[in-house]
Amino acid sequence: QRHFYQPLWTLVGAGAKQLSLSGRPTASVIPSGVEWIQDRVAELNPDKNCIRTDNGKEISYKYLIIALGIQLDYEKIKGLPEGFAYPKIGSNYSVKTVEKTWKALQDFKEGNAVFTFPNTPVKCAGAPQKIMYLSEAYFRKTGRRPKANIIFNTALGAIFGVKKYAAALQEIIQERNLTVNYRHNLIEVRADKQEAVFENLDKPGETQVIPYEMLHVTPPMSSPDVLKTSAVVDSAGWVDVDKETLQHKKYPNVFGIGDCTNLPTSKTAAAVAAQSGILDRTISLIMKNQKPTKKYDGYTSCPLVTGYNRVILAEFDYRAEPLETFPFDQSKERLSMYLMKADMMPFLYWNMMLRGYWGGPAFLRKLFHLGMS
Numbered sequence: 001q002r003h004f005y006q007p008l009w010t011l012v013g014a015g016a017k018q019l020s021l022s023g024r025p026t027a028s029v030i031p032s033g034v035e036w037i038q039d040r041v042a043e044l045n046p047d048k049n050c051i052r053t054d055n056g057k058e059i060s061y062k063y064l065i066i067a068l069g070i071q072l073d074y075e076k077i078k079g080l081p082e083g084f085a086y087p088k089i090g091s092n093y094s095v096k097t098v099e100k101t102w103k104a105l106q107d108f109k110e111g112n113a114v115f116t117f118p119n120t121p122v123k124c125a126g127a128p129q130k131i132m133y134l135s136e137a138y139f140r141k142t143g144r145r146p147k148a149n150i151i152f153n154t155a156l157g158a159i160f161g162v163k164k165y166a167a168a169l170q171e172i173i174q175e176r177n178l179t180v181n182y183r184h185n186l187i188e189v190r191a192d193k194q195e196a197v198f199e200n201l202d203k204p205g206e207t208q209v210i211p212y213e214m215l216h217v218t219p220p221m222s223s224p225d226v227l228k229t230s231a232v233v234d235s236a237g238w239v240d241v242d243k244e245t246l247q248h249k250k251y252p253n254v255f256g257i258g259d260c261t262n263l264p265t266s267k268t269a270a271a272v273a274a275q276s277g278i279l280d281r282t283i284s285l286i287m288k289n290q291k292p293t294k295k296y297d298g299y300t301s302c303p304l305v306t307g308y309n310r311v312i313l314a315e316f317d318y319r320a321e322p323l324e325t326f327p328f329d330q331s332k333e334r335l336s337m338y339l340m341k342a343d344m345m346p347f348l349y350w351n352m353m354l355r356g357y358w359g360g361p362a363f364l365r366k367l368f369h370l371g372m373s
Contacts, residue, residue: 001026001038004095005349007269010127010305011342013092013101013216014134021346023095029354041068044230046251063253063283066239068227070123070259070267074219083191089215092131093123104214105135110147111213113139114196116186118220119155123259123267126302126314128152128218129159129169135214136176137307150177151210153184153198161266164322165304165314168331172306184208186217223260238262243318244295246279247286255279263298265318269349270301270360277359299323299360303341311337325361327368 002023011017030036039053050060072093074081081097083089088108090101115132122128132152139145159173159180160166173180181198187207188197196215200206222228223237232254234240239256240249243263248254257275259267275296282292298318303311310333317323324330330337352358 003029005269005346007124007303007341007349008346009092009095009098010130010134013090013098013105013131014138014308015102015105016134016308017342019095019099024350029350031355041226044226044232046231046248046254049253061253063287064251064255065279065283066227066232066254066256066260067258068224068260070121070221071224072219073120073222074217076220077186077217078188078197079191080189080217080219083189086191086194088194088213089189089191089217091217091219092127093219101131101216104216105138108139108144108148108214110144112149112151112210113214113216114210114212115150115152115216115218116196116198117152117154117156117218119185119201120220120222121267122218122221124269124302125266126160126304128154128216130305131216132178133172133176133304133306134308135216136178141308149179151179151181153181153186153196153210155183155185155201157182160304160314162314162316162320162322164331165312168312168333169304169306172333189215189217227260232256234262236262243298244278245282245292246275246296247282247292252286255283263296265298266300266302268300268302269345269353270315271299273353273358274299274360274362276353276356277362280356280359297323299362301361303337303345305338305341306333307338309335309338311341313337313340323365325365325368 003026004023008022012019039055041051042054043052050058052058084097088104090104091097092101117128139148159169183201184198187199194212196210198208227233228237232239239261241256241261246255257279258272265271278294278296281294285292301315303313305311313330315324
């Protein structure tokens, strides 16, 4: 079994990093003294403080942390996942299809390069457009840009949820002559004909067929099936936790972290890092019968890769207000932020975050701003 650092896949799909660099054997990242049960969770029973695995094994607990992530639902798009057997189509969201994105990019001659964003919550909401900027840069580098028509069809109504960064991205979209269609949702892929079918969400039932020479699919996503039927979730299927302490709203000995929760912030590795610091403090106090004191502010980050050596580092909180670490304007494209995304963050992940030493950059922010805010 391998454990993957998925944020690197944006760069793998663009040919800037090797897939092999993004994974390590799972056994190598499990802390010593931890019993690793290699089995899937089949049922959660918070009323009886136990879980059941696929093998029928029952495991009782005193405290439960749910970190099940988010599920990729390729099959909700007609023609997928079987369409990935054809060329010219890829997806950076799966280990099986990320290298197909790079292949499609290299094979591109002329025509439509289409990038999609689904009508569901997703992890790393910036990734669907990052690969578009990288593809455009690759076409420029290889002299194919004049023959490429680049289209981003997104189910959302805006390019990004934070005004400051959305404005910067809009400028890039105009400068680089990219076509963005809002409220367009991918419903079918006819890979044998190289056609993508989109529904106009503002006019349900109205569809549009776009031929493609390259297609990057961001799959619809949902909470893992085992959670959907469980007592720990809200009506939308996400683990129902307090947004400041990460403690479950109904079961005080249950906690949630990351993409499987209903925390109203972006589902990113940076958010998980910040949450892990809070959760650590929360659980330590609850185990001593004390009240949690540390509050999660919704901090999340999205390094928006806009080229092979440029990144806009978006950082923001629950109010979708910028919450920046560095003492300069992070809405500008920078080489330094690219190097941080490509080289420093993977190092931080493997060596600090997985070992419990990285709870997000809040202390750096204080340091750089010297208590200004």
